[in-house]
């Protein structure tokens with residue numbers, strides 16, 4: 001964390017003129033495989049990463065929640081608890097407003113409080129900075145409510161909390177995301193990847209803590225936003241394809257069914273391409289879990305490349321910078337696999353590598369990227385980290 005917990009607490013005190021009563025945190029994520037499957041009721045396999053949003057909080061005196069962020073100095077937000085909670089300015093705080101509104105709608109009695117955030121999850125970098133902000137907000141507001149009225153100690157399940165945070169993103173930030181990012185920010189475990197069935201909400205923790213493995217995260221620094229339109233267009237094409245196939249969601253289709261529909265002229269063009277990706281990707285998640293459980297990293301790596309190619313060619317959400325990282329990684333010794341991660345259109349790629357040559361591999365990729373684009377891509381290594389928690 002660039003900003004330490006102590007720095008955050010000092011900044012809180014300097015800003016609000018009182019000491020923080022508690023500190024909570026929620027991580028960002030990368031998805032190992034299972035991209036653009038969550039809103040098709042499919043499976044995903046993300047890990048929480050060692051980047052996080054931390055929130056210091058204290059119960060206040062009035063009927064308001066004051067949100068401040070070290071990442072947005074001078075852009076303070078205030079939510080009046082005596083009125084309906086609506087979207088407003090500044091933009092970053094809409095995630096927080098949405099979470100407050102959702103917790104209230106769920107029955108939590110919100111208490112006036114002050115909350116200050118600091119984060120080292122790059123904003124718009126495809127590592128779920130927004131989900132980590134939403135979940136950190138929820139953790140802080142729940143802690144403040146419990147401090148005021150212990151009997152209000154929240155009875156919200158992880159699934160309900162993920163849905164509240166997702167709804168905040170839909171309704172207050174205009175980003176029609178799926179359920180993956182919020183779920184992993186809540187449910188992540190050290191040394192585990194989360195296999196999530198996005199239809200039922202069922203989860204399985206899959207070991208991902210082999211000390212001989214390192215996951216590199218390479219940031220193209222090409223910014224994307226889920227509210228930009230490309231994401232919603234993909235989602236709508238998937239829903240259109242499911243309707244043509246007469247299935248509730250693409251989760252319920254399979255390869256042969258799609259090819260039959262294509263041969264019959266029922267499914268064509270972009271909808272056909274999107275459906276091929278989603279159905280293939282859901283299959284790859286199952287195979288990837290088997291490969292991981294067997295310690296067969298070369299097989300896992302091949303599935304990563306398959307996922308990337310499908311996202312690039314059929315789903316059309318990659319970009320030159322992401323493709324370049326994958327192509328730089330592929331021939332390098334010690335690399336098992338690489339792919340873009342997250343929504344795409346920029347953001348980050350992940351590279352699964354052997355631990356010993358990890359630093360040299362990162363250097364090869366960053367240098368190759370620089371010779372192509374005139375700047376290095378920042379690369380960091382991460383392990384699977386803990387989901388949201390109370391720090392103190």
Ligand code: GLA
Pocket residue numbers: 031034035036037038039177178179180181226342343344
């Ligand atoms: C974004 C969304 C997720 C998911 C991914 C693509 O990160 O927030 O819900 O759809 O894109 O897998």
